[in-house]
Amino acid sequence: xxxxxxxxxxxxxxxxxxxxxxxxxxxxxxxxxxxxxxxxxxxxxxxxxxxxxxxxxxxxxxxxxxxxxxxxxxxxxxxxxxxxxxxxxxxxxxxxxxxxxxx
Amino acid sequence: xxxxxxxxxxxxxxxxxxxxxxxxxxxxxxxxxxxxxxxxxxxxxxxxxxxxxxxxxxxxxxxxxxxxxxxxxxxxxxxxxxxxxxxxxxxxxxxxxxxxxxxxxxxxxxxxxxxxxxxxxxxxxxxxxxxxxxxxxxxxxxxxxxxxxxxxxxxxxxxxxxxxxxxxxxxxxxxxxxxxxxxxxxxxxxxxxxxxxxxxxxxxxxxxxxxxxxxxxxxxxxxxxxxxxxxxxxxxxxxxxxxxxxxxxxxxxxxxxxxxxxxx
Numbered sequence: 001x002x003x004x005x006x007x008x009x010x011x012x013x014x015x016x017x018x019x020x021x022x023x024x025x026x027x028x029x030x031x032x033x034x035x036x037x038x039x040x041x042x043x044x045x046x047x048x049x050x051x052x053x054x055x056x057x058x059x060x061x062x063x064x065x066x067x068x069x070x071x072x073x074x075x076x077x078x079x080x081x082x083x084x085x086x087x088x089x090x091x092x093x094x095x096x097x098x099x100x101x102x103x
Numbered sequence: 104x105x106x107x108x109x110x111x112x113x114x115x116x117x118x119x120x121x122x123x124x125x126x127x128x129x130x131x132x133x134x135x136x137x138x139x140x141x142x143x144x145x146x147x148x149x150x151x152x153x154x155x156x157x158x159x160x161x162x163x164x165x166x167x168x169x170x171x172x173x174x175x176x177x178x179x180x181x182x183x184x185x186x187x188x189x190x191x192x193x194x195x196x197x198x199x200x201x202x203x204x205x206x207x208x209x210x211x212x213x214x215x216x217x218x219x220x221x222x223x224x225x226x227x228x229x230x231x232x233x234x235x236x237x238x239x240x241x242x243x244x245x246x247x248x249x250x251x252x253x254x255x256x257x258x259x260x261x262x263x264x265x266x267x268x269x270x271x272x273x274x275x276x277x278x279x280x281x282x283x284x285x286x287x288x289x290x291x292x293x294x295x296x297x298x299x300x301x302x303x304x305x306x307x308x309x310x311x312x313x314x315x316x317x318x319x320x321x322x323x324x325x326x327x328x329x330x331x332x333x334x335x336x337x338x339x340x341x342x343x344x345x346x347x348x349x350x351x352x353x354x355x356x357x358x359x360x361x362x363x364x365x366x367x
Contacts, residue, residue, distance in 0.1 A: 006169030007142055010159055010176040011149035017180045018205040021187015022196075029192035037318035038189050042217050043283055044290035044314020045182060046274040048307045049210060051294040054267045056306075058161070061298055069264025070271060077275045083114055087121040090268020095261030 064103030069094040111215060111224040115231025118211045121269045122153070123239020128262045129156055130247020131254055136164030140248050147244040151237060152209055155179040158303055179304035182311060186213040193217065194229045207233030214273040290314050 001009070029038065054070045055061050072093035076086040097103055126147065133143040138160060146156045155176035162172035186208045193216055196204040212233035216225045247254065254260075278284045290310040297306040 001169060003138070003163070003169050004142065006173045007138075007145055007159075008149075010155070010173040011145065013173065013177045014150045014152055014155055014180045014183070015206060017177070018183045018187050018208045019202065021184045021189075021208065022191040022201055022205050024188045024191060026192040026195060029188060033319065036321075037315050038192075038217070040286055040314045040318030041185060041189075041311055042214065043274070043277050043286050044310045044317075045185075045210075045307065046214060046270055046277070047287040047290040048294040048310035050267065050270040050274055051291045052298070052307060053263070053270055055295065056298045056303075058303060059299055059301075061295065065258075065261070066264055066267050069261065069267045072264075073268035073271045074275075076268075077272060082117075083272050084117040084120070086272040087117065087265050087268045090271075091261035091265035093261065094264025094267075095259065098259050098261070 065094040065097035066103070068097040068103070109224060109227050111219045111228030112231045114218065115212075115215050115228050115235055118215060118232050118269055118273075119235025119239050121265050122211050122236045123243050125153070125262050125266055126240040126243030127247035127250075127254065127260075128258070129153070129160075129240075130244040130249075131251055132157070132164070132247075133160045133244075134248050134251045136160040138163065140245075143244060143248045144241070147241045150176065150180075151206060151240070152176075152180050152183060153240070154210075154304065154307075161303075175303060178302065179307075181304070181308060182210075183208055185311060186210075189213060190216060190229060193222075194226050204229070204233070207237050209233070209236065211236050211269075211273075218273065218276065286314055286317055289317070 028034065050070070054066045055063070057064075069090035073086050073090040076089040081089070094103075129147065130143055133146065133156075134140070138146075146159060150156055150159070158175040158179045159172045162175050163169070187205060190204065190208055190213055191201075194204060207230075212229050215232035216229035219225045219228050274287060278287060290313055293310045293313050294306045297309050301309070
């Protein structure tokens, strides 16, 4: 199959995966236990996504300028900065650290 | 309540901008990996799931086959199934909105919606972040693919740092209380331990499985922090936390306040 074929196959798989979730009856999710599972799942997924975005490079763990982004974002959050400021702090920290020649 | 003052819309727009800008990085890297402009845009428009898209071009750029690239993208996309289940129950899209909602079901739209308590705000958050990210992600994918080399390495602009900060920013308001913080630490550790051992995307699912099991087996009333408000600073913490001691379904005003932002 050509590259185009695999691109379209990947797109179809991705969409069907998303759609399949919407075919699960909503009432299955609407009880106290599933509410709790949904809450813990969200925390777990966000913690994992944060770690992957900060430290993973393929299958390797690396310490680079993204560590500075994580620290700057944590500082901004501790100072109760608005969400957009938090994101900008992360970008600025990574950019400045790379400008300084690290990571 | 005016939509402009909605906390969910504010967060949704902020994350749309942050994630959308990151699309420059995808566009530039995709062209560098050997895909043409149309192929790059097809991935952003049709696949539309950042992690899966980066995995696809990463495999191609590394000399892998199309099958391997599609497989990696599919693995990374499995969590969207979990999001779909959650958003179907939370946002409850009807008719033609359901297939549209499915396409914009990603990390950012799910996190923005589930960061709100009020059902009206949850819907606003989902659609603002979902459609906002879709439009800007595709726009900036095109910019990145066209500008390509002229931009240099997108990382020099710190765009990957913005993604890190955005996910931490979505996680942060949930970490009030010992239990949510402990769950986050356990899942972060599970991720760190499995990244070197398992293919990309699987460590995230391992963390999700760990979190899901914790939730399933510690079945008690939802404690503070597990049902947080994404904008945690609008009032003193004590007042805010007191509201979150109840299950969402038991909140007397949750269904009837007609869009008054919870936590305002």
